Every structure is written in structure tokens, then in C-alpha cells.
Amino acid sequence: MKILFKNKTKYTKQAYQKYLEFHQDKYGNKYQFTTILYILLLVFCIIMNLKYSNIITSLILTLILIVFCFYRFFYPIKKVKNELETEKFKKEKEFTFTFYEKYFVISDKKISEKIKYWQLHKVFETKDFFYLYINKDHAFLLDKTTFIKGNTSNFFRFLKKKTWYKLF
Numbered sequence: 001m002k003i004l005f006k007n008k009t010k011y012t013k014q015a016y017q018k019y020l021e022f023h024q025d026k027y028g029n030k031y032q033f034t035t036i037l038y039i040l041l042l043v044f045c046i047i048m049n050l051k052y053s054n055i056i057t058s059l060i061l062t063l064i065l066i067v068f069c070f071y072r073f074f075y076p077i078k079k080v081k082n083e084l085e086t087e088k089f090k091k092e093k094e095f096t097f098t099f100y101e102k103y104f105v106i107s108d109k110k111i112s113e114k115i116k117y118w119q120l121h122k123v124f125e126t127k128d129f130f131y132l133y134i135n136k137d138h139a140f141l142l143d144k145t146t147f148i149k150g151n152t153s154n155f156f157r158f159l160k161k162k163t164w165y166k167l168f
Contacts, residue, residue, distance in 0.1 A: 005099040005150035009143040011088045117162040
């Protein structure tokens with residue numbers, strides 16, 4: 001197959017920080033809104049159960065509320081900390097993205113993975129990066145300044161054709 005675009009991106013802590021800021025700007029309000037909504041719903045259920053003297057149910061709902069708050073507030077922090085401790089950021093691994101007509105390949109010195117364009121969840125373009133989301137929380141980072149083959153404007157048009165409504 002003919003290589004259409006090729007990019008080598010180094011995964012640094014600074015690049016990851018830019019991604020986290022972008023992700024927070026894009027999805028933070030929705031996340032906070034749903035969190036507040038669930039907390040209010042659980043508090044309402046606890047109050048109603050207390051009002052009708054359902055102590056056991058109130059205790060169970062309170063436990064659920066505590067676990068939910070822990071999950072929504074502390075788990076994301078732990079997840080980011082663990083991600084920064086991985087080899088790709090500690091050693092600033094460089095990934096090569098090779099784009100073909102029907103799929104693209106991501107590789108480092110040890111492994112490579114083939115991904116078809118329809119598998120992408122969403123694609124975003126910023127001033128410095130393309131973010132190729134594979135699900136709602138994880139994305140591949142492509143530095144716009146490190147294209148080996150092709151350029152960013154042609155790549156943007158190519159992605160637009162391949163991802164249709166997923167490009168933002």
C-alpha cells in the first residue's frame with residue numbers, strides 16, 4: 001500500500017498536559033453537570049428515605065453516594081498520575097503514525113497497531129495537535145509540526161473525507 005501521510009510524534013509530559021487541558025475544555029462541563037445531577041438525585045433519595053424512616057436504605061444510598069463521589073473526583077486524578085508514570089511519558093517515546101487509504105498504523109520500536117478510520121470516535125484539530133480519539137477518554141496525539149510525509153492542510157482534508165462527521 002502507498003503511504004499517504006507519515007508523522008513522528010514524541011509523547012512528552014508537556015504534550016500530555018496540552019491534551020488534558022483540551023479534553024477538560026471540551027468535556028469538562030458535561031462531566032461536571034452529570035456529576036452534580038447524580039449527586040443531587042442521590043441526596044434527594046437519601047432525604048426521602050430518611051423522611052419515611054428507611055434507615056437501611058438511607059445508609060446504602062449514602063454509601064453509594066460516597067463511592068460515586070470518590071469515583072468521579074479522585075479516580076480521574078489517579079488515572080492521569082498513572083498515565084504519566086507509564087513508559088511512553090517517562091522515556092518520552094516517539095510514535096510513528098503511517099496513514100494509508102483504508103487504515104493507519106501506529107508503531108514504536110517494539111510494537112505496531114493497525115486501526116481503521118471507522119474505529120475512530122472523534123477527531124479534533126488544535127493549533128499544535130490533531131487528537132484522534134479512539135473512545136471518549138483516550139486519544140492519539142499527532143504533533144502538527146512533525147509530519148515526515150505530507151502536510152497539515154492536506155492531512156486535514158484527508159481526515160475530513162475519512163471520518164465524515166467525526167472531525168471537529
